[in-house]
Amino acid sequence: MSENATDPAPVEPVRASDAESAGPPAPADGPATRPGPRGPVPSGAPALRPPGAVPAGFRWYPRLTRVTDASVVGGVCAGLSEHLGVKVTHVRLAMVLFATLSGAGVVLYSALWVLLPSAPARADAPPVDPRERRHGKALVAVAMVGAVLSFMLTTATGLNVIVPVLVVALGAGLVWQQYDRGGKVSPRSAFDWARVTAGATLVVVGLAVVVLGQVEFAALRSSLLAVVATLVGVGLLSVPVGLRLWHSLEEERAARIREAERSDIASHLHDSVLQTLALIQKRSDDPAQVARLARRQERELRQWLFGAGSRMSSGATTVAGAVEVMVGDLEDAYGLRIDQVVVGGDGAVGDTEEAVLGAVREALVNVAKHAGVDTADVFVENDGRVLSAFVRDRGAGFDPDAISADRHGLAQSIRHRVESRGGTVTVRSTLGRGTEIGIEMPLEGE
Incomplete structure (x- = not known):
């Protein structure tokens, strides 16, 4: 062999026990098992193999x-x-x-x-x-x-x-x-x-x-007394150390909780308030759009601070959640500021509740279109027997008897929707002083 010939790569020795226990080589269609x-x-080699x-x-x-x-x-x-x-x-x-x-x-x-x-x-x-x-x-x-x-x-x-x-x-x-x-x-x-x-x-x-x-x-009695005395002495010596360790752990746990809360608050404020403020700066030449953005951010921040977000997360599965969703949609669509109060709104939304909320929605749409105001009040109460709702505004008002026959909003969308299910609708309106629409619906099974 010439001096320039390349030596073959060294081969590691194989133990006899390894070769005997290896069995036949793996077939072509898959590894040996x-x-x-x-x-x-599988009997294949691990990811890291020696050279x-x-x-x-x-x-x-x-x-x-x-x-x-x-x-x-x-x-x-x-x-x-x-x-x-x-x-x-x-x-x-x-x-x-x-x-x-x-x-x-x-x-x-x-x-x-x-x-x-x-x-x-x-x-x-x-x-x-x-x-x-x-x-x-x-x-x-x-x-x-x-x-x-x-x-x-x-x-x-x-x-x-x-x-x-x-x-x-x-x-x-x-x-x-x-x-x-x-x-x-x-x-x-x-x-x-x-x-x-x-x-x-x-x-x-x-x-x-x-x-x-x-x-x-x-000698068992004296031995037990000696053990008890030893345990009492160890307890007296270890109580201060244990209390200090306990207080230290509690302080560390409270610090971790506060740090997590600060992180959550910072993340939420960055994703909501700061982003809205940036949009307001860009839309500063449009007062209506600025007011709409500010109102939406106020609503979201109020929901997050006072726990309404838990109801919103469930969508319209509860009366309170349905009112929140409805108010948010109307505020974004019409720029109307709506202050709502819901009492006993943890019940599920059924056909009866949908009829009342649909009538409330139509009343708020009428306020946005015809009252000439930018605020309205909504009050919804469920006392277990009757579902009551009131929509109030301080706008132009109207005469219910003077409504033309071609206007179907109050007659069809509100009165017929509620009265067809056994409820009652009361309309009180004064020209120049506003309107109040009251709805009372007996709950099913009561």
């Missing part, structure tokens, strides 16, 4: 984690199965065999449960077969019985010591399972609370039995 506790798992060529058939081991959504106790065997690429039943049988060696399998399982992180749940994971879960529970029972018997035979320990230890382990396992699967610090249902309470009770009872079995009852 291997069995796992949550269904087929160098990877031989065909080489398989990277996935990260060793606990698979809690396919677990019987803590997900350790399911995680080992997915990591090693073997059936989960084989891993569980190996754990049962280790458990019969004076409980070594139990210690190994507990250590892995504490040290291994929990794998995130997979949305596409198939559900676990109930028969496989039942087989796993049976193997857990066999492992516990084998561990107890082998430990008793090898250490000559009686049941008076082993039973309390098993009770403590069972209680700790219940609590660990809850916080493993719940994902939250606090339980979320009555069953979760029962599980945590039962686990804590078993731990306390087991420890109490172990301790009381080693204590002479004659």
Whole structure:
């Protein structure tokens, strides 16, 4: 070979165990898969690969984690199965065999449960077969019985010591399972609370039995008094520190809340008030448009400050929300300033309410067109039996008896709409002093 020949890229050595466990190469139509506790798992390499060529058939081991959504106790065997690429039943049988060696399998399982992180749940994971879960529970029972018997035979320990230890382990396992699967610090249902309470009770009872079995009852009273005195002393010393820490946390929480409120207020003012002021500056040569923009911004700001925005967010599903929407549309369309008062407006909008609100809308349109004023008042009240509405203005006024026959606004849009549903309409108007239209509608079912 000449000196100028290029040396081939170095190839990393492959372990025999890796090559044997890799299996056949991936077919052309997709990656190779291997069995796992949550269904087929792709055996491809991770995103970050070490430099160098990877031989065909080489398989990277996935990260060793606990698979809690396919677990019987803590997900350790399911995680080992997915990591090693073997059936989960084989891993569980190996754990049962280790458990019969004076409980070594139990210690190994507990250590892995504490040290291994929990794998995130997979949305596409198939559900676990109930028969496989039942087989796993049976193997857990066999492992516990084998561990107890082998430990008793090898250490000559009686049941008076082993039973309390098993009770403590069972209680700790219940609590660990809850916080493993719940994902939250606090339980979320009555069953979760029962599980945590039962686990804590078993731990306390087991420890109490172990301790009381080693204590002479004659000296128990003095020991309890010493413990109580110690606890009282620790409490007296820690109360000032605890109170100061509590006040510090409360102040920090209040500061975060104030900062969030300031941020919300600043965002709202920027998106609404400042933008409207910029528009007013551009339209300063049009007084009518400036007044309309200012009135709309006043209405929006009032809704935001006094909570009306919560009603507006629901649209016209309530009487109060429907009045707000109607007043906003009329103010924007006609430039009329409308001051509204709504009492008992939390009820839903039905056919009866729609008829009354439609008549109110038509009365306000008449004010905008014929009264010659730029303000009007609206009052709506729902007392549970009658829905009442009043529209007042201080405009030109008119004579109801002198209205020509070709004018259908008052007769059709207001009177007929209300009276056809059993309501009454009262019109009081004085030339030069304004008009008041009163509407009373009995609610359906009353």
